[in-house]
Amino acid sequence: MHVLVLGAGVVGVTSAWFLKQQGYDVTVVDRQNQAGTETSYANGGQISVSHAEPWANPSAPLKLLKWLVRSDAPLLFRPRLDPAQWRWAMAFLKQCTASRAAYNLRQIVNLGIYSRAHLQALRQDIGIEYDHLERGILHFYTNPEEFESALRPARMMRELGCDRQVIDANRAVELEPALAPVKGRIAGATYTSEDESGDARQFTRSLAKKAEEAGVEFLYNSEILGFENTQDRVLGVNVIREGRHQILRADNYVLCLGSYSATLARKLGLTLNVYPAKGYSITVPVKSESAAFNVSLTDDEYKLVYSRLGDRIRVAGTAELSGYNRALNLTRCRAIVRRTAELMPDAGLWERAEFWAGLRPATPSNVPYIGKSHFGNLYLNTGHGTLGWTHSCGSAAALADIVAGRTPDVDFAFTGL
Structure with a gap:
């Protein structure tokens, strides 16, 4: 057949x-x-079962209203005369209830655990190489409110079999010393040891x-x-x-x-x-091995993910609902560089950042x-x-x-x- x-x-x-x-x-x-x-081609590089909280959740509508006037907002909705965009947006709002968000989170976690196991088996079977690291994913929070809002989804993920443990700043820095310079700003963190990272391309x-x-x-x-x-x-x-x-x-x-x-x-x-959510990434050479991270990171407040791909650093995130236009928005690219350089100034050669944008196929749920x-x-x-x-x-x-x-x-x- x-x-x-x-x-x-x-x-x-x-x-x-x-x-x-x-x-x-x-x-x-x-x-x-x-x-x-x-x-x-240049996505965030994470195998992230722990990144399972849907965009559509009870806190999303208010955040979106606040972000409408920010060109560097983590999730940016640019209204167009496009029926598909508005159909998607209306369906998104319907998914923002607590019950729908919990149902969708369960689907995402279940598929993620199943998928990660299949990737690991495939890697063992055929010996494929792709700059992968098996050092887990650490979500860190510099905003106390964002950290508090992450505790319930983290508990739900643990109940579903994704071992996303809540940790403090001291433990976060033990796991990833590259965060030491900003230890005083970390309100809390979570760590999923079984998650991975690697170059999808x-x-x-x-x-x-x-x-x-x-x-x-x-x-x-x-x-x-x-x-x-x-x-x-x-x-x-x-x-x-x-x-x-x-x-x-x-x-x-x-x-x-x-x-x-x-x-x-x-x-x-x-x-x-399905509607395109344009995401951005930067790829930069490692500047200092001692200052660069090895545990894959997620900066939930800014919706950014950080992956170490050999001698390169990949930082990706944000989402722009603006149709099928793949043009780079340099304001959004520079915002990624600014945030990352602020947290880890010596980790990468930030002035040599390569910018990229791709269209993620997003469903409202x-x-x-x-x-x-x-x-x-x-x-x-x-x-x-x-x-x-x-x-x-x-x-x-x-x-x-x-x-x-x-x-x-x-x-x-x-x-x-």
């Missing part, structure tokens, strides 16, 4: 890998010239190479235009490849196109409430679409938001089970089941 995977980001490539391991013939299609070139490209060696076909430089379909089945995918129109046919199709999944799905009459659509042979693996790297292996393993007609071994609200 032949499966056509649409998209060669980290979610598409892991989907292809796990489908191939199930014995399917797999082809991956992408408009770029290699894997991991868009949203997977390097992982994606290395796994794509392994998949190709195992027999997966990759069709790069292929622009996906739309579908041929009946009312209940996809018959083919229209692409422009090497300047020519082609129709690619398979038995089953998997949609893994990140933020662009929604626009393509509309051509089939499917409404996926932060819970992705994984499973079967109402088309009998079209499957979804998209809408992972900021957690595509964290959830990629588990989503792919679960999706491969669903394609094979099995129920995945994880408590998650799959579509079409």
Whole structure:
């Protein structure tokens, strides 16, 4: 049986890998010239089960109102004459109740634990390298109110099996000495020892190479235009490849196109409430080994994550709901540099920061679409938001089970089941 995977980001490539391991013939299609070139290119680098509190929670509406006038706000909503944006925003507000936030957190944690285990097993099985570190993730808070608001979600995560321990500033500095210069400003912290970090782009490209060696076909430089379909089945995918129109046919199709999944799905009459949340990152060389961190960090007040990738530092975060525009907002880029240099001035060569922006495929709930659509042979693996790297292996393993007609071994609200 032949499966056509649409998209060669980290979610598409892991989907292809796990489908191939199930014995399917797999082809991956992408408009770029290699894997991991868009949203997977320079993300935050965390495998972060502990980063599970949904954006949509009871405190979010007031924060958003405060942030509307700030161009460097952690979450920035730029209103547009775009029905998809407003539909997403209205659905987001409906998810901001305590009960919905708790339900969504449970989905995110369950999938995260399952996915992290699959990544670890994959790494052991095939020996893949991607500058990964297994030193946990430390959330630190310089605002006492932010720390207090994190205690309830942390307790809920522990109850679900994510061991996110509450610690004080002394323990935080013991775990990561690079925080010593700001120890007096740390109101509190949490630490999840089982979380990890690593370069998602390097992982994606290395796994794509392994998949190709195992027999997966990759069709790069292929622009996906739309579908041929009946009312209940996809018959083919229209692409422009090497300047020519082609129709690619398979038995089953998997949609893994990140933020662009929604626009393509509309051509089939499917409404996926996925909207691009533009995120930013900086990558800088390490300046001082003694001043640079090795434990991956999360600065929850500023919505920033910090990962050590070999001799580089990656800091990523913020979200801008402003459509499909990938242009850099230098104000937001410089805000990341300013905050990081303030906390760890000697850790990196901040003046040499490389800026990047990518479109994260966000759902209002932060819970992705994984499973079967109402088309009998079209499957979804998209809408992972900021957690595509964290959830990629588990989503792919679960999706491969669903394609094979099995129920995945994880408590998650799959579509079409």
